[in-house]
Amino acid sequence: MRSPTPVCWTRGPPQRYTRGAVTSLDALPLHTPALVAALHLEPREATWLRAVGLVEGCSVTVLRRAPWSGPLHVRVAERTELAIDRALALHVEVSPITGARP
């Protein structure tokens, strides 16, 4: 088995943020629809996330957060539901849909 060599899967801002119209998925308020704007991740992780269903341009809503900084439960493109690590959600940039009702 390959040794667990240090893996770096992140790229870009390391903490929760909100800048103008965009925010990190981690900071998105519950039940607020948004569109995935960018994935600030290494290509390998970004490819994986797209394969699972989280692609740029798709809609995303945070349904709940697991306690003690556990994963987020998100709904993607209205049909898929995913559990996503909060550390990963920090690197998913989303743009809340203006005028949408939570």
Add this chain to the structure above:
Amino acid sequence: MTETAIVTLVGRPNAGKSSLFNAVTGAHAKVGNFPGVTVDVLEAQVPISESEAVRFVDLPGVYTVEGDTDPESDEGHARRFLEELTHHQTPAVIAQVLDATQLELGLRLTLELRRRGLPLLVLATQHDALIAQGFELDATGLSEALGVPVVATSAREATVRARVLEVTAEAARLKAVPPTDSIDVEALAKRVLQPRVDAKEAFARVRARTERLDAVLLHPLLGPVFFLAFMTALFAAVFFIAEPVTGLIDVLNQALGARIEGALGTGWVSSLLVDGVLGGAGTVLAFLPQIVILTVALELIDASGYLARGTFLVDRLLRFAGLGGRSFVPLLSAHACAVPAISSARIIRDPGQRLRTILVLPLMTCSARIPTYGLLITTFFAAKSVWFRGGLFVALYFAGLGFGLIASLVLGRTVKRTSQPLPLVLELPPYRVPQVAVVARVGWRAATRFVRDVGSVILIAAVVLWALLTVPGPSAGTPPPEATPRVVAMYGSLAASVGRALEPVTTPAGFDWRLNVGLIGSLGARELMVGTLGVIFGIEDTGDDPAPLADRLRDARRADGTTAYGMATALSLMVFFVLACQCISTLAAVRRETRSWRWPLFVFVYTYGAAWVLSVVVYQLASAAGL
């Protein structure tokens, strides 16, 4: 029968692949191992005419077969398998099992599979669920757009087998689709999903049901409480439901033993049959119901969609212990058997988490431990209430889990350190009602496997042990007062000599030579412990009617005539069984998955070392407490 094609089922996790595979192949599936590919896959040959057959192969669920995938993950294995298929002599076809309710996501994988250069067909499953959501799939339109055959079906449909076989009968004549044209999957999905009149209401209804369940099962407080209560109830059920059935089989065993002794007398043939075969293999057979109940329950958790919710709930806890949410699937399935669980650790993408999971999986309470736990609890805690006994049984399950988390925590900080583990991304599938036929088949498979083991390995081991307990050894022990000649011979046997040689090491843990022989007998497979003790104490039993093993253990005496075992011995032995990796199959699986002898050796040493140390501690403390 000529094999015309190999049809490999590929699909995303939860696409309904296993249900479809079961529906098409029936009960004929077996675990195969393809040459050149180090992955165990389920396969079955299905006749399509009087002289021709198609081989179906079920690969693990994958999200992608492209990109930079870890070669040891499910995706890596699947990719290697597909590469191997292109060189196969028999025509090979990929049958993508596509969840119709997740069409757009499935189509992304379809495009990747088209690029593999193999003929492709699409089996769009969950069509009944799609209709319940208010949509219908235009299979013809999808087939035209993709240029491959498409069948819209559901594993619950009565005609599913015939329809899949009809399309696969032509599989050998299928040609690979040249992947020249690019397809906009989003637009295609919208085009071929046709809303029914009541689409919105139906979709809202299905979603509301899932949301209602999630509101409770994933609630920050109620969710973990329910999860813990559910797991406790499951483990307790294994004890409470199976106890009367086990008792009944035990009574039948004793009656049969008495009849044999009545017919054949008390000669060596009778001893071989009653003490060796019935005492050894027959005693183990009594634990069949518990193993089936546990296997069926775990399958229900998986098939209902609750397994993924459990992952969501425990991710943080597992992460603290150096594992991750994805470790939960192998950790839970190891409660049935660690061997397939070690293979299922391939779903863990992070190499460090995967290795640590593999190293702690042998500590989970697998079904092979149940016979020993059951025997020790019914023997030494018979005076306690049934609730106490059930509670102790459940506590043993959680002890295995607890020790596993501690071991992972220690390993993560010493043997294998982690820098930045890969984060959790896991699909939470909609809740589904498990298919009775599929669950029944899983239970049946567990039962037949266990009976086969009892009838082969355990039976042979019991007879060999019976023989070793009659062959004279280098040293003669001191038998209890008024021992029969047969018991005197056993005390001077080869097996007894070996057991006695170990006593200096095991006495601090409360084990005498008889328990040592049991531990040696169960070195390769822990389920042999009860059978081994059955043989030893069967020979020792001097009563007119064969007594249950529990009575014999309680009445066992030391050479000085004092009681040999009590609660302290039972607790010490339980701790030993919680920790020690007494399973050659598990060690072989660790070797296969890690491709190194270092890690199985490590597992053997650390589990036995910890087992001995803690057994000594528990025995000494319990003895001091007067137990």
